[in-house]
Amino acid sequence: MSDTCSALYDTIADALVDQGYYFTSTAQPDLPTAALQQRIQQLDAEDAMHRAGIGRDQDHQLNSNIRRDKIRWLRHSNAAEAAYLDWMDGLRQGINRRLFMGLFDYECHFAHYPVGAFYKQHLDAFKGRTNRVLTTVFYLNDHWQKDQGGELLLYNDEGDHLLEQVLPETGTLLVFLSDRFPHEVLPTQRDRYSIAGWFRVNNSLNAQIDPPT
Ligand SMILES: O=C(O)CCC(=O)C(=O)O
Numbered sequence: 255m256s257d258t259c260s261a262l263y264d265t266i267a268d269a270l271v272d273q274g275y276y277f278t279s280t281a282q283p284d285l286p287t288a289a290l291q292q293r294i295q296q297l298d299a300e301d302a303m304h305r306a307g308i309g310r311d312q313d314h315q316l317n318s319n320i321r322r323d324k325i326r327w328l329r330h331s332n333a334a335e336a337a338y339l340d341w342m343d344g345l346r347q348g349i350n351r352r353l354f355m356g357l358f359d360y361e362c363h364f365a366h367y368p369v370g371a372f373y374k375q376h377l378d379a380f381k382g383r384t385n386r387v388l389t390t391v392f393y394l395n396d397h398w399q400k401d402q403g404g405e406l407l408l409y410n411d412e413g414d415h416l417l418e419q420v421l422p423e424t425g426t427l428l429v430f431l432s433d434r435f436p437h438e439v440l441p442t443q444r445d446r447y448s449i450a451g452w453f454r455v456n457n458s459l460n461a462q463i464d465p466p467t
């Protein structure tokens with residue numbers, strides 16, 4: 255493990271303890287950002303992304319009133335995807351060593367929000383009823399401007415007070431406790447690419463209520 259990683263894990267762990275979330279717009283040199291940008295463009299061009307669902311709800315009309323992104327889960331069979339998954343596994347171990355959260359595994363998907371797409375305010379997990387405990391979002395959009403929409407709004411526990419307004423700019427990374435922070439994606443004015451992921455605990459008793467998307 256490099257010293258930069260160790261320092262980053264310290265910073266993320268401290269932020270999680272202090273405020274329950276962490277975010278940085280400083281690009282991580284160890285993340286294969288350019289390769290991931292190419293990969294998501296390629297998947298999109300190949301029509302390999304599919305409309306995301308919500309929980310076990312297969313009502314597509316309802317779904318599209320809540321979220322309009324297209325997704326594809328990352329796999330180890332592609333080098334860029336594997337490098338991202340490996341980086342997140344390093345973070346998983348780094349956090350476990352510092353905070354004893356018992357993070358067991360990690361899953362993540364590419365997301366493409368076409369023009370006009372959004373994701374209404376939601377929680378990624380419900381207290382005591384999930385094995386998703388920590389959310390990550392990593393953005394892949396060069397030169398995002400404030401007037402292009404698509405910002406991620408992160409709210410306090412009650413969902414009535416704005417904590418952060420995050421531009422989905424390349425290299426920006428957000429990590430937050432999944433059951434604590436309601437958040438939403440504002441309608442985007444340009445194609446918006448990201449990777450959303452979840453660290454999970456091994457709580458198979460409750461696993462069935464996790465959204466499968
Ligand atoms: O792309 C983002 O900024 C957040 C996406 C999100 O909230 C989710 O996929 O659950």
Ligand SMILES: [Fe+2]
Binds near residue numbers: 377437
């Ligand atoms: Fe979310």
